[in-house]
Amino acid sequence: MQPIIKKENILFDVHAENKADIIEQMVDVFSKEGYLKDKKQFHEDVLARENVFSTHIGFGIGIPHGKSSGVKDAGLCVAKLDHPVLWDEEESVDFIIMIAVSNEGKGELHLQLLSKLSRLMMHEDFRDKLKNGTKESVYQTLVENLEV
Numbered sequence: 099m100q101p102i103i104k105k106e107n108i109l110f111d112v113h114a115e116n117k118a119d120i121i122e123q124m125v126d127v128f129s130k131e132g133y134l135k136d137k138k139q140f141h142e143d144v145l146a147r148e149n150v151f152s153t154h155i156g157f158g159i160g161i162p163h164g165k166s167s168g169v170k171d172a173g174l175c176v177a178k179l180d181h182p183v184l185w186d187e188e189e190s191v192d193f194i195i196m197i198a199v200s201n202e203g204k205g206e207l208h209l210q211l212l213s214k215l216s217r218l219m220m221h222e223d224f225r226d227k228l229k230n231g232t233k234e235s236v237y238q239t240l241v242e243n244l245e246v
Contacts, residue, residue, distance in 0.1 A: 100171035107175040124175045124196045139168030152186035163197035172199045
């Protein structure tokens, strides 16, 4: 079983052309790091969720997520972009946290992670630690605040 948060899943200065591009890059990280059993299924589930309602939460932050049969181990992937990309019709993001959770087993883990993360993002000091920190400090901030 993988840890939910690990340093290899924290990406800095990522270049992405658009939302679809960064989502694909982050799905690739989950796949490469062994979190997925079906990359295509997880990717489709994240995009389907995004089509229901944008995961832009304000403050230049997006939290795409998928509860998917393609996920083997729950995890987070973080990307700080080298420039903002349009996330929905009007809003851009430059910081993304993707959540991957299996739809088998652990029940409401994705809701626990999503609600905890959403509550924390309301605090400017937490957002600043993530958006302006080093890779190490972002990792430490997430580990200290998000373990469920």
